[in-house]
Amino acid sequence: MSDIRKWFMKTHDKGNNAASSKPSNQPKPSSDKPQSEKTVAGGQESSGRRITSKYFNSNKQKGKDKKEMQELPAKRKNMKDSEEIPEPKKIHEDDGDDSVLPTNKKKLADTTPTKKLKSGSGRGLPQKSAVLEESDEDDDKDAVSAAKSAGRGDGGRGAPGRSTSGRGRGGGRGGFMNFGERKDPPHKGEKEVPEGAPDCLAGLTFVISGTLDSLEREEAEDLIKRHGGRVTGSVSKKTNYLLCDEDIGGRKSEKAKQLGTSFLTEDGLFDMIRGSKPAKAPSQEDKKPVNKAVAVASQSKVSPKSQVKVPLSSRSPSNQAKPKTATTVQSSLMWTEKYRPKDPKDIIGNQSLVLQLRNWLKAWNEHFLDTGNKKQGKKQNDSGLKKAVLLSGTPGIGKTTSATLVCQELGFQAIEVNASDSRGKADSKIEKGISGSKTNSVKELVTNEAIGINMGRSKHYKSVLIMDEVDGMSAGDRGGVADLIASIKISKIPIICICNDRYSQKLKSLVNYCLLLSFRKPTKQQMAKRLMDVAKAERLQVNEIALEELAERVNGDMRMALNQLQYMSLSMSIINYDDIRQRFLTNAKDEDISPFTAVDKLFGFNAGKLKMDERINLSMSDPDLVPLIIQENYINYRPSMAGKDDSGIKRMNLIARAAESIADGDIVNVQIRRYRQWQLSQTSSVATSIIPASLLHGQREILEQGERNFNRFGGWLGKNSTMGKNLRLLDDLHVHILASRESSSGRDTIRMEYLTLLLKQMTETLRTLPKAEAVQQVVEFMNTYSISQEDFDTIVELSKFKGHPNPLDGIQPAVKSALTKEYKEQSTSRVVRVADLITLPGVKKVPKKRIAAILEPAGEEVEKGEGDALDESEEENSSDTEELEGTTKGEKLQSELQSLNSKATQVQLELKGTGNSSSKKTSGGRGKGVSVSGKKVAQAPKTTAKRKR
Numbered sequence: 001m002s003d004i005r006k007w008f009m010k011t012h013d014k015g016n017n018a019a020s021s022k023p024s025n026q027p028k029p030s031s032d033k034p035q036s037e038k039t040v041a042g043g044q045e046s047s048g049r050r051i052t053s054k055y056f057n058s059n060k061q062k063g064k065d066k067k068e069m070q071e072l073p074a075k076r077k078n079m080k081d082s083e084e085i086p087e088p089k090k091i092h093e094d095d096g097d098d099s100v101l102p103t104n105k106k107k108l109a110d111t112t113p114t115k116k117l118k119s120g121s122g123r124g125l126p127q128k129s130a131v132l133e134e135s136d137e138d139d140d141k142d143a144v145s146a147a148k149s150a151g152r153g154d155g156g157r158g159a160p161g162r163s164t165s166g167r168g169r170g171g172g173r174g175g176f177m178n179f180g181e182r183k184d185p186p187h188k189g190e191k192e193v194p195e196g197a198p199d200c201l202a203g204l205t206f207v208i209s210g211t212l213d214s215l216e217r218e219e220a221e222d223l224i225k226r227h228g229g230r231v232t233g234s235v236s237k238k239t240n241y242l243l244c245d246e247d248i249g250g251r252k253s254e255k256a257k258q259l260g261t262s263f264l265t266e267d268g269l270f271d272m273i274r275g276s277k278p279a280k281a282p283s284q285e286d287k288k289p290v291n292k293a294v295a296v297a298s299q300s301k302v303s304p305k306s307q308v309k310v311p312l313s314s315r316s317p318s319n320q321a322k323p324k325t326a327t328t329v330q331s332s333l334m335w336t337e338k339y340r341p342k343d344p345k346d347i348i349g350n351q352s353l354v355l356q357l358r359n360w361l362k363a364w365n366e367h368f369l370d371t372g373n374k375k376q377g378k379k380q381n382d383s384g385l386k387k388a389v390l391l392s393g394t395p396g397i398g399k400t401t402s403a404t405l406v407c408q409e410l411g412f413q414a415i416e417v418n419a420s421d422s423r424g425k426a427d428s429k430i431e432k433g434i435s436g437s438k439t440n441s442v443k444e445l446v447t448n449e450a451i452g453i454n455m456g457r458s459k460h461y462k463s464v465l466i467m468d469e470v471d472g473m474s475a476g477d478r479g480g481v482a483d484l485i486a487s488i489k490i491s492k493i494p495i496i497c498i499c500n501d502r503y504s505q506k507l508k509s510l511v512n513y514c515l516l517l518s519f520r521k522p523t524k525q526q527m528a529k530r531l532m533d534v535a536k537a538e539r540l541q542v543n544e545i546a547l548e549e550l551a552e553r554v555n556g557d558m559r560m561a562l563n564q565l566q567y568m569s570l571s572m573s574i575i576n577y578d579d580i581r582q583r584f585l586t587n588a589k590d591e592d593i594s595p596f597t598a599v600d601k602l603f604g605f606n607a608g609k610l611k612m613d614e615r616i617n618l619s620m621s622d623p624d625l626v627p628l629i630i631q632e633n634y635i636n637y638r639p640s641m642a643g644k645d646d647s648g649i650k651r652m653n654l655i656a657r658a659a660e661s662i663a664d665g666d667i668v669n670v671q672i673r674r675y676r677q678w679q680l681s682q683t684s685s686v687a688t689s690i691i692p693a694s695l696l697h698g699q700r701e702i703l704e705q706g707e708r709n710f711n712r713f714g715g716w717l718g719k720n721s722t723m724g725k726n727l728r729l730l731d732d733l734h735v736h737i738l739a740s741r742e743s744s745s746g747r748d749t750i751r752m753e754y755l756t757l758l759l760k761q762m763t764e765t766l767r768t769l770p771k772a773e774a775v776q777q778v779v780e781f782m783n784t785y786s787i788s789q790e791d792f793d794t795i796v797e798l799s800k801f802k803g804h805p806n807p808l809d810g811i812q813p814a815v816k817s818a819l820t821k822e823y824k825e826q827s828t829s830r831v832v833r834v835a836d837l838i839t840l841p842g843v844k845k846v847p848k849k850r851i852a853a854i855l856e857p858a859g860e861e862v863e864k865g866e867g868d869a870l871d872e873s874e875e876e877n878s879s880d881t882e883e884l885e886g887t888t889k890g891e892k893l894q895s896e897l898q899s900l901n902s903k904a905t906q907v908q909l910e911l912k913g914t915g916n917s918s919s920k921k922t923s924g925g926r927g928k929g930v931s932v933s934g935k936k937v938a939q940a941p942k943t944t945a946k947r948k949r
């Protein structure tokens, strides 16, 4: 069963068979006008919509219509009756008549025709009118992509969700802002979607306008395409029908009227499709509309061999003649290779660029053959001719193929070098390109006398260097681009560079040396034509509409299109539109969907309609971010579950339940992360995302003024990262204070008990005492506790709280700068003890790197000085040993201290801006860390035994 049918409730099936069995309903697309009039009328009769245009109705049709009416389902017959007295305005008046039951329809039809139109509908029509206007304007704006817009995410194809979710961004006026606002078709899902003969709409081009009666746009588009019809975005001479259920005078309908395009209602379309269904299979062939494009493919079903044309240069006659079973090696070839164009003319699209490339290459010898002669080369460069060419464009559109074919055509030997093979910068000494370990292949190729000198004299030596993927160079390969440019300058052979992104930063300088040829994607029609040739050659039955869909899905990538087609051909010999859709539906499951989109959908007003597996897919699309975004935003949703409860109690209850679920999910999450219980992932998703979203989905609202009504990014990540940073800073401070030996408290104690006091001591002094005195006292204090300037900032930063004044408030800027100056001046040299490197039990070791950063220029010195011992430190620490004895931790600490102290180092630290750039190591000094300047900065009088916590 096709997808579209699954979406629809089969509410009525009456008369379907009757209609389909009548050959008279068979559309005749070959003669547009009469055909269209007939179907229009039919459709219109059965449509339950306001129809104001003369283009919909025609008295001429009445006789036929009556006959047709008898074949219509009872419901639609009633509709017809209603339209015999068209009262468009009444539709609005009868707005509230939703309670009319289908069984009453006939009766009501006689009295209030417009009411019958809405039978079975759950909604009134007045809204619809507005919606229609809105969407029609949207149509005109988004000409081609209008119908697709619903399925597209932010810049990406949203194939999987497209049909099931119904709509997406950009679906109505105002695009993003009106996300989810486009109204449903008034009789959505109430009509059975007919299934006609395959390709019954072949050769017909439709344009859809406005909201249809029961189908979403995408559904209508799918329906048409499935039956071989083509859907375009704007009305042109080629358009056969404007599919709309109401003429609201938009640009499309204006144009259609101008061009005399037939209007067709949704029901008309249904009739057309139903009518195409043959009573017996054989008669179908006779009645099938003649279509230039598709008929070829469909006829090929009968005698594929006889129908196969040979437009591809890649196919040899013998190849076609061979029966499928006889194909040997050829059949195992990738189609991309098998059908690789053999002549530049076979390349689809970009022919003018191919010609430019050809002309450039042809003229190269003439212009640059003597580039070795510096003078002449310079002159030639001045003429604006480039020695290299840069082909750019998205993958799989024929850049490499074009380059190789043009070379081949002009008798050049193409030497392909993948840029990644030779990116390292060559030794600058290698000018001559002599082979050797230091050279790279490019340098060698472009400078090789053997290649260049013989150019033009012998065909064999005409060479071209093709550098593929030049934009694929990594940051570390920048030398490669520079080298490439150098190679271009001295090259004696033409160089063709190929890249995907010409605007890549890495190629910024390269583009100045190259003739730029930007390849464009071939159109879907061009691709479909080519694919059709391949399909025929492979005896695959597929119609052009399906191939156009394939071309569109692969986004112009011919290589991918061929690969997909080949893959599908392995399991099927007839490929139709639905197969292509299905294939990409499966593929698209792996497609990236933004976590915001997933959350939008989960919290959306209609989220209640999502199936469980859809919800799981959405929440698992990014199992890390989706729960975080949900947690961040769930209280912003006014739950539709709460109904019209104004008290807010229901909402609070729902929020409480959601919060509980999120908390439960957190427990599961810990299991997953800590114990790698990945099998619990789905449980976690259910608890952290699905349940909260199910409880609270509805309309988002803002809770604070000025807040934007969009889902915020999860705050946890930012807060966690701030916490990590603060912990690191606190670690540093802790280590410094330990090193000062003024305290041996743990990190937490420092945070909880010391920080406020330290801050107070410093800031109060600065605030109250005279500048010089205050600065002097604070610097001394900082030195006593080994508090660096960064530590000072840490103390201030960690003491800031929302709603509390800044701890530095009230301190004059002049005092602050005086403090900085004084601190720096006093710190011309500062003793740093290797005590910084002590690992305390339970305390994370401070990375050497960070200490090196603190020490900055002296970082190296610390390491160098590791071998030097400070006797005094040993003495000091002998007492530690005593105290630490008896405990394992203590023993460890003791041994560490001993070993560290034996290596203790005093370094004279240069701080930035002191002017003295040399840092000296004072090894083996016995004095209490007396620095060269004679100022004891950090003393270590106390025993480290106190560090035991």
Ligand SMILES: Nc1ncnc2c1ncn2[C@@H]1O[C@H](COP(=O)(O)OP(=O)(O)OP(=O)(O)O)[C@@H](O)[C@H]1O
Residues within 6 Å of the ligand: 335, 336, 337, 339, 340, 341, 346, 347, 348, 349, 393, 394, 395, 396, 397, 398, 399, 400, 401, 402, 499, 500, 522, 530, 558, 559, 560, 562
């Ligand atoms: N314009 C085209 N016309 C015909 N065939 C094409 C075209 N573009 C691509 N192909 C098919 O796709 C295959 C790959 O093409 P090619 O390597 O030239 O693409 P490309 O643009 O160089 O891609 P990439 O940037 O990934 O290197 C070809 O062998 C050919 O079969």
